[in-house]
Amino acid sequence: MDSRYEIKRMAGGGGSANASPALGGQSRRRKMPPRPADYKLQMIIIGSRGVGKTSLMERFTDDTFCEACKSTVGVDFKIKTVELRGKKIRLQIWDTAGQERFNSITSAYYRGAKGIVLVYDITKQETFDDLPKWMKMIDKYASEEAELLLVGNKLDCETDRIVTKQTAERASLLFQTSLLFQASLLFQASLLFQTSLLFQTSLLFQTSLLFQTSLLFQTSLL
Numbered sequence: 001m002d003s004r005y006e007i008k009r010m011a012g013g014g015g016s017a018n019a020s021p022a023l024g025g026q027s028r029r030r031k032m033p034p035r036p037a038d039y040k041l042q043m044i045i046i047g048s049r050g051v052g053k054t055s056l057m058e059r060f061t062d063d064t065f066c067e068a069c070k071s072t073v074g075v076d077f078k079i080k081t082v083e084l085r086g087k088k089i090r091l092q093i094w095d096t097a098g099q100e101r102f103n104s105i106t107s108a109y110y111r112g113a114k115g116i117v118l119v120y121d122i123t124k125q126e127t128f129d130d131l132p133k134w135m136k137m138i139d140k141y142a143s144e145e146a147e148l149l150l151v152g153n154k155l156d157c158e159t160d161r162i163v164t165k166q167t168a169e170r171a172s173l174l175f176q177t178s179l180l181f182q183a184s185l186l187f188q189a190s191l192l193f194q195t196s197l198l199f200q201t202s203l204l205f206q207t208s209l210l211f212q213t214s215l216l217f218q219t220s221l222l
């Protein structure tokens, strides 16, 4: 899913009637401006401190992994353009601080989000126990139309797992999930696919084919 769009036009040489006489029939290349996005969507990544929100954003946008990420202060964002069903979608991804003291700053970014990714760490019970607190934030600040994606991260640390898949499934139901989606996302490609799926549903929603879903999946960003 390459975001860049480039048309290379060969002039002259091939006997084109439009070839510039000044170039003496030599071939030349002209870069066209990128095709504008058909849709612009904002998504926000929330969850407790250290669950891997920044890592998720970095993995999704740049396919990189930071072993020792600095804790996010306030908010940060990155842009990624994806193509779905021939439509170009520009995603603005907001990465928020997990520390509670930043809630007054981060809450301002919920409203415009079409997709909310709520992350917990499968090896840290407290990050799972915090989910109702994050759901309250969503209820209070987010749009009712926003899609919710629940992500259990650090699947590569299976031996240290505390939060079972069944427990997470129950929580997902509690959060009014209409479609449950689970996967092991050891590879970026599947992460990309499934994150795109979230926005596919948002896109459907936007085109007023009412189709709401919440998804649960578990990842490793290593």
Ligand SMILES: Nc1nc2c(ncn2[C@@H]2O[C@H](COP(=O)(O)OP(=O)(O)OP(=O)(O)O)[C@@H](O)[C@H]2O)c(=O)[nH]1
Pocket: 047, 048, 049, 050, 051, 052, 053, 054, 055, 056, 066, 067, 068, 069, 070, 071, 072, 073, 096, 097, 098, 099, 153, 154, 155, 156, 157, 219, 220, 221, 222
């Ligand atoms: N083993 C493993 N470590 C991960 C994974 N994802 C993130 N980490 C590590 O977890 C730590 C915290 O990751 P961050 O992405 O900074 O977490 P965050 O949720 O953005 O943290 P705050 O900004 O403090 O809220 C870092 O040391 C990452 O390298 C994963 O899938 N597996």
